[in-house]
Amino acid sequence: xxxxxxxxxxxxxxxxxxxxxxxxxxxxxxxxxxxxxxxxxxxxxxxxxxxxxxxxxxxxxxxxxxxxxxxxxxxxxxxxxxxxxxxxxxxxxxxxxxxxxxxxxxxxxxxxxxxxxxxxxxxxxxxxxxxxxxxxxxxxxxxxxxxxxxxxxxxxxxxxxxxxxxxxxxxxxxxxxxxxxxxxxxxxxxxxxxxxxxxxxxxxxxxxxxxxxxxxxxxxxxxxxxxxxxxxxxxxxxxxxxxxxxxxxxxxxxxxxxxxxxxxxxxxxxxxxxxxxxxxxxxxxxxxxxxxxxxxxxxxxxxxxxxxxxxxxxxxxxxxxxxxxxxxxxxxxxxxxxxxxxxxxxxxxxxxxxxxx
Amino acid sequence: xxxxxxxxxxxxxxxxxxxxxxxxxxxxxxxxxxxxxxxxxxxxxxxxxxxxxxxxxxxxxxxxxxxxxxxxxxxxxxxxxxxxxxxxxxxxxxxxxxxxxxxxxxxxxxxxxxxxxxxxxxxxxxxxxxxxxxxxxxxxxxxxxxxxxxxxxxxxxxxxxxxxxxxxxxxxxxxxxxxxxxxxxxxxxxxxxxxxxxxxxxxxxxxxxxxxxxxxxxxxxxxxxxxxxxxxxxxxxxxxxxxxxxxxxxxxxxxxxxxxxxxxxxxxxxxxxxxxxxxxxxxxxxxxxxxxxxxxxxxxxxxxxxxxxxxxxxxxxxxxxxxxxxxxxxxxxxxxxxxxxxxxxxxxxxxxxxxxx
DNA sequence: GTGAAAGCGCTAACAT
DNA sequence: ATGTTAGCGCTTTCAC
Numbered sequence: 001x002x003x004x005x006x007x008x009x010x011x012x013x014x015x016x017x018x019x020x021x022x023x024x025x026x027x028x029x030x031x032x033x034x035x036x037x038x039x040x041x042x043x044x045x046x047x048x049x050x051x052x053x054x055x056x057x058x059x060x061x062x063x064x065x066x067x068x069x070x071x072x073x074x075x076x077x078x079x080x081x082x083x084x085x086x087x088x089x090x091x092x093x094x095x096x097x098x099x100x101x102x103x104x105x106x107x108x109x110x111x112x113x114x115x116x117x118x119x120x121x122x123x124x125x126x127x128x129x130x131x132x133x134x135x136x137x138x139x140x141x142x143x144x145x146x147x148x149x150x151x152x153x154x155x156x157x158x159x160x161x162x163x164x165x166x167x168x169x170x171x172x173x174x175x176x177x178x179x180x181x182x183x184x185x186x187x188x189x190x191x192x193x194x195x196x197x198x199x200x201x202x203x204x205x206x207x208x209x210x211x212x213x214x215x216x217x218x219x220x221x222x223x224x225x226x227x228x229x230x231x232x233x234x235x236x237x238x239x240x241x242x243x244x245x246x247x248x249x250x251x252x253x254x255x256x257x258x259x260x261x262x263x264x265x266x267x268x269x270x271x272x273x274x275x276x277x278x279x280x281x282x283x284x285x286x287x288x289x290x291x292x293x294x295x296x297x298x299x300x301x302x303x304x305x306x307x308x309x310x311x312x313x314x315x316x317x318x319x320x321x322x323x324x325x326x327x328x329x330x331x332x333x334x335x336x337x338x339x340x341x342x343x344x345x346x347x348x349x350x351x352x353x354x355x356x357x
Numbered sequence: 358x359x360x361x362x363x364x365x366x367x368x369x370x371x372x373x374x375x376x377x378x379x380x381x382x383x384x385x386x387x388x389x390x391x392x393x394x395x396x397x398x399x400x401x402x403x404x405x406x407x408x409x410x411x412x413x414x415x416x417x418x419x420x421x422x423x424x425x426x427x428x429x430x431x432x433x434x435x436x437x438x439x440x441x442x443x444x445x446x447x448x449x450x451x452x453x454x455x456x457x458x459x460x461x462x463x464x465x466x467x468x469x470x471x472x473x474x475x476x477x478x479x480x481x482x483x484x485x486x487x488x489x490x491x492x493x494x495x496x497x498x499x500x501x502x503x504x505x506x507x508x509x510x511x512x513x514x515x516x517x518x519x520x521x522x523x524x525x526x527x528x529x530x531x532x533x534x535x536x537x538x539x540x541x542x543x544x545x546x547x548x549x550x551x552x553x554x555x556x557x558x559x560x561x562x563x564x565x566x567x568x569x570x571x572x573x574x575x576x577x578x579x580x581x582x583x584x585x586x587x588x589x590x591x592x593x594x595x596x597x598x599x600x601x602x603x604x605x606x607x608x609x610x611x612x613x614x615x616x617x618x619x620x621x622x623x624x625x626x627x628x629x630x631x632x633x634x635x636x637x638x639x640x641x642x643x644x645x646x647x648x649x650x651x652x653x654x655x656x657x658x659x660x661x662x663x664x665x666x667x668x669x670x671x672x673x674x675x676x677x678x679x680x681x682x683x684x685x686x687x688x689x690x691x692x693x694x695x696x697x698x699x700x701x702x703x704x705x706x707x708x709x710x711x712x713x714x
Numbered sequence: 715g716t717g718a719a720a721g722c723g724c725t726a727a728c729a730t
Numbered sequence: 731a732t733g734t735t736a737g738c739g740c741t742t743t744c745a746c
Contacts, residue, residue, distance in 0.1 A: 005452055007739060018717040023741070031715050050452055054411050055739035058722045095362050095407050171705060178701040186543015218701070338702040344535040344575070345695040348528060364723060375733040380725070388731050412723035415738045720743080729734070 006049050014047070015039040026051070053326045063097040064324045066317060067125035069116060071107035071133060077289040078263045078309055079107070082131070082156075085310035089317035098321045101125065108201045110134040117141040121148070127324055128152040129316040132159050135206065153320045153330070155312045157207045166319045166330040168312050170338060172207055175305055176214025176259075178338050179284050180229075182303045183257045184219070187282070190226035191256035194249055198234045198265025205233065208261040215259055228254075234265070246272045250281075257282035263289055263307065270295035288341060288349060296343055306339035306349065363406050371404070372396040383408070410683045420454040421681045423674060424482035426473060428464035428490060434646040435620045435666055436464070439488070439513075442667035446674035455678045458482065465558045467491040474498040478505070484681055485509040486673040489516050492563065510677045510687070512669045514564045523676045523687040525669045527695060529564055532662055533571025533616075535695050536641050537586075539660045540614045541576070544639070547583035548613035551606055555591045555622025562590065565618040572616055585611075591622070603629045607638075614639035620646055620664065627652035645698060645706060653700055663696035663706065 008026070012019040017036050024030040025040045032040075073083040083102070090100035103120045106112035113134045120128070121144060128145060132138030132154055142162045145152050155168040183193055195215055197208045212231050219227050232249075236242045246269065249255060258273075258281055260266045266285025270292070273281060284303045285292060295301040319330035341349055365383070369376040374393050381387040382397045389397075430440040440459070447457035460477045463469035471494045477485070478501060485502060489495030489511055499519045502509050512525040540550055552572055554565045569588050576584050589606075593599045603626065606612060615630075615638055617623045623642025627649070630638060641660045642649060652658040676687035698706055 005454075005739095009739075019740085020717055020742090021715085024716090027741095033715060036715080052452065052739055054453070055415055055722095056741075058412055058415060058724090059739075059741035061722070061741090095409065096411065097362075174701065174705060178699065181699055181701040335705060335708055337696070338705045339694070340697040340699070340702060342535065342538055342697070344531065344538040345697060348531060348692060348695045351692060362723095366723075376724085377726095377733055377735095378731085381732085384725095390731060393732080409723050412738090413725075415740090416723075416725035418725090418738070716746085718743105718745080720741105722739105722741085725736105725738090727734105727736080730732080 005052065006047055008049075008051070011040065011043055011047070011049060014043040053328075057096065057325060061097075063099065064126045064321070065123070066098065066100045066127045066129060066320055066324075067120045067123060068100055068102045068313070068317065069120055069128065069130040070102070070104065070313070071131065072104040075107045076264055077291070078287060078307075081287075081289070082309040082313045085313035086129075086317060088310075089314045089321070093317070093321050093325075096325060098325055100317060105133075107133070110137055113137050114141075117144075121145070121150075124148075125150060127165075127320045129313065129320055130154060131156040133157065135159065151320065151323065153316045155316045156309065158333075163332075165323060166316070166332060166334060168315050168319070168334045168336070170307060170336050172210035173214035173217070175307075175338050176211035176216075176261075177218045178214075178305060178340065179211070179259045179303075180215045180218030182284055182340065183215075183259060183282055184222075184224070184227060187227075187256050189224070190228070190254060192228045192230060192252055192254045193256060194258045195229060195231040196234055196258060196260045196265060196269060197232070198260055198262050198268055200235055200237055211259075211261045242268070243272055243275065247276065250276070250278065255281065257284065260285040263287035263292065266301065266304070267291035267295055270300045274298070274300050288346070293346060293350070296341065296346055299343070302342070304341040304346075306341050308336055308339065311336065362409065363404055365406075365408070368397065368400055368404070368406060372400040410685075414453065414682060418454075420456065421483045421678070422480070423455065423457045423484045423486060423677055423681075424477045424480060425457055425459045425670070425674065426477055426485065426487040427459070427461065427670070428488065429461040432464045433621055434648070435644055435664075438644075438646070439666040439670045442670035443486075443674060445667075446671045446678070450674070450678050450682075453682060455682055457674060462490075464490065467494055470494050471498075474501075478502070478507075481505075482507060484522075484677045486670065486677055487511060488513040490514065492516065508677065508680065510673045512673045513664075513666065515690075520689075522680060523673070523689060523691060525672050525676070525691045525693070527664060527693050529567035530571035530574070532664075532695050533568035533573075533618075534575045535571075535662060535697065536568070536616045536660075537572045537575030539641055539697065540572075540616060540639055541579075541581070541584060544584075544613050546581070547585070547611060549585045549587060549609055549611045550613060551615045552586060552588040553591055553615060553617045553622060553626060554589070555617055555619050555625055557592055557594055568616075568618045599625070600629055600632065604633065607633070607635065612638065614641065617642040620644035620649065623658065623661070624648035624652055627657045631655070631657050645703070650703060650707070653698065653703055656700070659699070661698040661703075663698050665693055665696065668693065 008019050008022050012022045021036050022040055024032050025037055068086055070082055071079045073080040103116050105116040114137045128150055151165045153166045154164040158167045158169055195212045197205050199205050216229050260269050263286040283301045286305050287307050292304055322328040323330055365376055365379050369379045378393050379397055381389050382394055425443055427439055428436045430437040460473050462473040470491045485507055508522045510523045511521040515524045515526055552569045554562050556562050573586050617626050620643040640658045643662050644664050649661055653661055679685040680687055
């Protein structure tokens with residue numbers, strides 16, 4: 001309680017060397033004689049030295065640049081939220097000379113992604129936070145980063161085989177299971193549930209399949225064959241044709257609910273159902289986008305699962321900045337909880353979007 | 358990008374005074390002539406000075422002591438979780454000479470609380486984090502703290518009229534509404550729902566009523582008179598008698614579900630229902646206590662609303678320490694989201710109990 | 715290889 | 731009332 005923390009000065013004293021030498025062995029930089037090394041190491045073994053991270057940062061004048069690579073926020077509200085998280089984190093760090101540079105690519109064109117990663121790489125950032133939407137291109141780019149020793153944090157969609165410094169996201173399979181659970185609750189047998197991948201670029205839909213598989217898995221495990229699921233890719237963007245497609249679905253009078261696997265698609269489908277005056281179907285989708293929240297409150301959407309892209313990016317930068325600045329190892333995987341949002345608890349989520357740090 | 362942050366030295370230069378003077382006006386300590394004051398204030402107005410909080414802490418050698426006052430963790434798993442959050446926060450801060458001293462009172466004896474607050478007060482802490490379980494005694498104590506200028510953070514149960522530095526908790530009324538929503542989902546009319554306040558000390562039950570009122574409010578608003586609610590205080594601790602009481606409830610064959618307003622009570626009731634072989638009733642309760650999680654996974658409990666006492670205490674200390682150490686004002690109210698936990702998403706919550714900071 | 719010393723931005727004690 | 735200065739614990743530079 002009264003004992004002050006051990007300082008590197010103390011270690012120097014105990015080991016009978018100068019603080020410069022201690023610093024050198026602590027960070028193994030510069031040259032140290034075998035003898036001095038042993039002396040320092042042995043005293044380090046005896047005491048519990050915890051460096052004062054705060055002081056550390058003062059002494060250094062290094063500035064860090066973090067490159068963030070995400071889809072254009074203007075294209076999609078989900079990514080607009082992600083951008084908010086980035087700006088929050090950036091604001092927190094820029095007074096400590098950790099600068100965040102954002103690079104936006106076109107969500108629907110992998111060439112744009114490819115190009116952007118290359119130009120981002122040329123800026124020689126100290127670290128990268130990236131949403132690796134396009135698998136192959138991302139894989140290639142991240143190998144580049146490994147070669148040039150640039151640490152990177154992945155969020156939203158994982159590429160486990162690349163071993164990022166940290167991955168931030170959700171278990172999408174489980175996410176589908178949660179949707180299925182909420183879908184089936186209190187529903188009468190028999191019934192059909194539709195899984196809709198509403199997505200202009202089928203490119204992205206690889207990870208949407210995880211959600212679908214989780215959804216189907218739930219019923220398999222429960223052994224409820226009277227509940228059927230059917231999946232459908234919807235890449236249609238034209239309003240009228242879309243409406244037709246949904247009307248086709250509704251012909252099945254066993255249809256009890258729809259699970260939409262994308263955040264943007266959620267409000268699209270909700271809008272159509274409202275137009276068709278259909279309020280009985282249970283509708284489950286993703287994310288607290290303003291439009292979705294409206295439909296939730298209107299009663300068209302029953303549940304939203306929150307992927308919290310804002311928080312994901314915030315944490316991504318937080319982890320990377322702490323790693324660069326304070327040498328704090330982040331968790332290899334930071335799986336966010338599968339938050340269930342309803343009409344009654346949505347307000348409690350809207351207020352406290354970002355954790356206080 | 359290249360411009361370094363503004364330092365107090367820069368301000369001094371611009372205002373044509375010494376850094377000592379600038380420091381004095383920034384913290385209005387010591388004496389400053391009107392003229393110097395104006396010079397500094399006007400340059401401050403022109404530039405955007407953000408103090409380097411990291412450097413600030415280095416220069417000061419003050420040690421802070423935070424007193425935390427909570428029920429004995431040994432008495433109740435909910436408070437054991439709270440204690441975990443405290444230890445986490447304490448570990449983070451003790452290298453910066455912010456020390457946390459915990460004081461445990463007896464959850465069932467207000468005298469114990471009274472006594473403990475007094476002895477805690479005698480230790481002259483620099484700040485207090487408290488769960489004000491016993492309203493009147495807490496009110497009195499907190500007035501004392503105000504008189505002796507000790508800042509305090511309240512969590513778990515609010516006492517708004519005392520204006521704490523910060524309150525951390527949930528909206529209990531809304532929490533009841535969420536429970537009602539989950540309770541009624543997909544249930545056939547007509548039906549009865551029981552609200553059980555399972556609580557050895559009815560003392561604490563004042564705030565449980567908020568949950569009940571929220572629960573009832575939901576049905577009132579929905580205008581569903583075929584759904585009836587009935588509330589019951591259960592202070593019984595004897596296993597056999599308790600079982601009798603629940604059996605009595607079950608006689609009502611319109612009973613569709615039970616809402617338990619306490620975390621400990623949740624597993625108690627779940628245990629009884631399991632013993633009675635009743636799996637059809639919908640059971641909703643509170644918190645991710647190990648026993649509750651077991652019953653959730655077993656299927657007896659359908660939903661848990663997470664009050665996250667661990668996070669509450671963690672944030673409480675975090676806010677107070679940041680306030681003392683870095684002079685960061687915390688939010689006056691920090692309402693945590695009303696997390697809905699089910700069989701399918703519980704794992705995603707168990708992993709990531711505490712946010713990374 | 716090693717030690718000594720300057721300095722990071724700020725606070726606090728000391729002169730004036 | 732105001733300016734100057736010595737640290738805080740660490741990094742970094744510069745002599746030896």
